[in-house]
Amino acid sequence: GAVVSQHPSWVICKSGTSVKIECRSLDFQATTMFWYRQFPKQSLMLMATSNEGSKATYEQGVEKDKFLINHASLTLSTLTVTSAHPEDSSFYICSARETYRGSYGYTFGSGTRLTVV
Amino acid sequence: QKEVEQNSGPLSVPEGAIASLNCTYSDRGSQSFFWYRQYSGKSPELIMSIYSNGDKEDGRFTAQLNKASQYVSLLIRDSQPSDSATYLCAVKGGNKLVFGAGTILRVKS
Numbered sequence: 001g002a003v004v005s006q007h008p009s010w011v012i013c014k015s016g017t018s019v020k021i022e023c024r025s026l027d028f029q030a031t032t033m034f035w036y037r038q039f040p041k042q043s044l045m046l047m048a049t050s051n052e053g054s055k056a057t058y059e060q061g062v063e064k065d066k067f068l069i070n071h072a073s074l075t076l077s078t079l080t081v082t083s084a085h086p087e088d089s090s091f092y093i094c095s096a097r098e099t100y101r102g103s104y105g106y107t108f109g110s111g112t113r114l115t116v117v
Numbered sequence: 118q119k120e121v122e123q124n125s126g127p128l129s130v131p132e133g134a135i136a137s138l139n140c141t142y143s144d145r146g147s148q149s150f151f152w153y154r155q156y157s158g159k160s161p162e163l164i165m166s167i168y169s170n171g172d173k174e175d176g177r178f179t180a181q182l183n184k185a186s187q188y189v190s191l192l193i194r195d196s197q198p199s200d201s202a203t204y205l206c207a208v209k210g211g212n213k214l215v216f217g218a219g220t221i222l223r224v225k226s
Contacts, residue, residue, distance in 0.1 A: 006160075032212060043205065043218045044161070093160045095214075106151065106207075106214055111160040 002028050002098040006109030013084055013116055021079045021112045023094030029074035030096035034106070035067075038091040050077040084116040120144075121208050123217035132226045136193040140206030140217055143187070149209035150182060152191045154202045155219065161205055165191065196224045 003026040013019050023033055031052045036044040048069050049057040056069035066088075068080040081088055093111040120143040130136045138152075149168050153161035167173045167180040167189065179192040189208075193200055201224050206217040 034213065044216045046213055046215075049213060091158075097212075105163045105166055107163065108153075108160040113158075 002096070002105070002107040004030075004094065004096050004107045004109040006094055006112055008112055009110055010113040011115070013114070015085055015116055016083055018080055018082045019084055019114060021081075021092055021094075021114075023077045023079070023096070023109050025075045025096045025098075025107075028096075028098045030077075030098070031074060032097060033071060033077040034095040035069060035077075035079050036093045036095065038093060038111075044093065047079075052077075081114065084114070086116045089114055089116045121206055121215050121217035123204075123206050123220045125218055125220060127221035127223050129223045129225060130196050132196060132198060132224055134196050134224075136196045136200065136222055136224070138191040138193075138204050138206075138220050138222065140189045140191075141187055142189070142206075142208045142215075144208065144210060145184075145187060147184075147187075147208045147210065150180070150189045151207040151209070151214065152178075152180060152189075153205040153207060153216075154200075155205055156202045164204075193222075196222075198224050198226045200224050 005024045007022045033050040035047045038044050047062045050069045050071040052071045058064045071077040094109040095106050122141045151166045152164045155161040165180045167182045173180045177194045181190045203219040205219045207214040
């Protein structure tokens with residue numbers, strides 16, 4: 001089945017620094033990847049849609065200058081949280097869509113738990 | 118605003134029973150529906166997808182879709198303690214998934 005690898009699985013950073021999270025589709029090509037954020041006991045909130053070779057599409061209320069997304073290849077998308085603050089602490093999850101056996105599914109990476117201190 | 122509604126629970130069932138999870142959605146034009154399971158601290162994993170009215174079975178799981186009522190459900194037969202998790206209903210809108218808030222399921226041994 002489809003595998004999406006996400007790295008790192010957890011990271012602690014100081015306030016004001018930047019953190020990069022990588023999302024890779026290991027056995028399929030993904031022209032589109034999705035970035036979600038999940039706060040404790042809440043559901044997944046879509047932050048942005050990452051498009052290979054073009055600019056990401058951000059959801060309303062998400063600061064595109066703070067959450068930089070780069071989708072440079074068909075298998076790699078990165079999310080950089082710039083000038084991180086404690087309120088950015090959250091569980092960040094990427095997802096990619098794969099078509100298989102005439103159907104399709106959205107496969108999620110393992111997630112990155114970001115703690116800003 | 119497309120919405121997906123789920124009862125947050127928790128839904129408690131004894132081991133071996135059938136767990137029934139429900140989801141309603143607001144966009145009548147939706148065509149693709151997904152159920153994900155999420156363990157605490159982990160990312161969601163796909164259980165089932167369903168696109169046509171009726172039932173779709175996969176092992177102990179059955180997804181049911183009724184587009185006229187804008188309703189999708191997931192039945193888990195012979196529930197096991199390992200099924201205890203949050204179950205997320207997701208509806209495809211455009212190229213994106215819209216998630217419900219999730220239903221917490223607790224299977225008691």
